Amino acid sequence: MKTRKSAAHSRSTAKQCRFSGSAVRQPKASVGIPRSLLYYHYFPLWKSFFEELGLEVVLSSPTNKKILENGVKKAVDDICLPVKLCFGHVMELADKVDYLFVPRLVSVEEDAFTCPKLIGLPDMLRASLDKIPPLLDTCFDLKAGISPYRSFRELGRKLNRSSRTIRRAFEKAEQRQDEFRKAMQKGLTPSEAMEALKTKNETRLTSAASERKTKNEELRIALIGRPYNLYDGYLNMNLMEKLRQLGSSVITAEMLPSSIMEKEASRWRTEIFWTFGRRMVGAAFHFFNGGEVDGVISCIAFECGPDSLLGVLIEDEAERHKDIPYMSLILDEHSDETGVVTRVEAFLDMIRRKKR
Ligand code: SF4
Structure with missing residues (x-):
């Protein structure tokens, strides 16, 4: 990684060398x-x-x-x-x-x-x-x-x-x-998909994703939220990793075709005019209506205006599908990892008891 200072320095070095006749590549x-x-x-x-x-x-x-x-x-x-x-x-x-x-x-x-x-x-x-x-x-x-x-x-x-x-x-x-986009729809998270594109070894990573899914098939949890809330492990206290460690596979909106989310979101009586909010609601509706999951967790940032409204729609839908357990996590800079982990563990235990 180059600093601005070193970039400027290399630029001036490049100039000097041109005058002295030796060819140096411009940074x-x-x-x-x-x-x-x-x-x-x-x-x-x-x-x-x-x-x-x-x-x-x-x-x-x-x-x-x-x-x-x-x-x-x-x-x-x-x-x-x-x-x-x-x-x-x-x-x-x-x-x-x-x-x-x-x-x-x-x-x-x-x-x-x-x-x-x-x-x-x-x-x-x-x-x-x-x-x-x-x-x-x-x-x-x-x-x-x-x-x-x-x-x-x-x-x-x-x-x-x-x-x-x-x-x-x-x-x-x-x-x-x-x-x-296609790599994510095969079940990869954004960072896994980026890695797959980088190494051009999508097949290997895709099969790693399905292998992980099969291994952890005991529970299947849908995570609902903006991509930056779901995939930034520091912000959400490694929620996704935690779920996987606790024996659950995770599915998110990015792993679904857009057409499913659009269709499901259009069931709401008025149009949702925020792109990512609409996808979030569409994905939640899909998971509650036969999306084959054992539970749904929504992950929302405190002080997010759009999600404070859309969260209510998701909760309403959850109320109509009491057979699918639902939990909402609200994150801010004071969120504490122990609290999140305890809630997630309790949520998964409750699902397991219910399944038994
Ligand atoms: S207010 Fe909500 S939707 Fe807007 S940037 Fe913040 S988290 Fe995202």
């Missing part, structure tokens, strides 16, 4: 991507696009105590935990890269929005953090008729790339994202 510009929020959804797309444009992609570390503490210190008090964590990840990258990629994700579907916090994220970062590298905050807004290609074209132009290079990078990135 690549680097772009930092925070390992938070929609990283869990779009990282292969973003990474592939930047790499095809010739940039070095630098990812922040997995969430740790320092990242959480920094984020909590710098972000405004009444914001949700995932956004606070994003602040911490940005701070970790700030002096290591030439650019930071924090897109303004307004809508990723024609008929729905993401979340106001995601829309305002680049502004919040600029207002609260000093000395951050230039933010690449390209707007993605399908609802306003801006196609993803148009957004990526704008991004590529900011980086002075030709239309031809941008088009090629975009097509490659879309293909990568498609492979990632």
